[in-house]
Amino acid sequence: LEARLEQANLLKKVVDAIKDLVQDCNFDCNDSGIALQAMDNSHVALVSMMLKSESFSPFRCDRNIALGINLTSLQKVLRCANSEDILTLKAEDAPDVVNLVFESADSDRLSEYDIKLMDIDQEHLGIPETEYAANISMPSAEFQKICRDLMALSESVAIECTKEGVKFSCNGDIGSGSVTLRSHTNVDKPENNVEIDLTEPVALTFSLKYLVNFCKASGLSGQVKLCLSNEVPLLVEYGLASNSYLRFYLAPKIGD
């Protein structure tokens, strides 16, 4: 494997966003890119990252390899990069280590680190292709604020999507609260758009603790996409350049 990423910062932000959910994971490398799929310990949330080969320049992966990496270790090394550094990831066949090289674009500084790899026996889950009943795009900072605000009142949030808009509501010991968003187009600042694409009304309840955790990815993308259908996990997607993505799935709270 040899993969050069123009922005070391991108990988650093991804790792910062997921490392409180998942600790040890395999980075699966093949000629389409670098993928990661991992569940949190309680099996309530699933992280799925895809960094497509087009996100790298150049990208070369001659044989499929799984790099088992402890994310705390990776975070330590990525913190050694300067914010504008270029990152090259390298690994041999059947590797013991992954090699990270940070290059400064405007100086001759070159730093190099090896991280020891781990043998991680991780099961892969098949995520079915789903036509979601509601697809909502909104500013990622807005979603983060809603989740944090409602978490002050309750541990769970009901998300209801109708023709009227999307309503986030909660009920707790001190009282209740809700935030409703309607479709909204801002020509000057499309990052502030709220788009709601609905085929049928949806109402689901989720744990706010996980949603707040997902929102650590807000720095990766100005917009976040929420995809919901009744009785299936919520998809929270942060789109990255070149069709790469960081996705989180969250199992709903069900029953009475």
Add this chain to the structure above:
Amino acid sequence: GKGQSSIFSFFGKK
């Protein structure tokens, strides 16, 4: 109240 479901209830092992 509602109970927390698991990812395994929805996504099968490959």
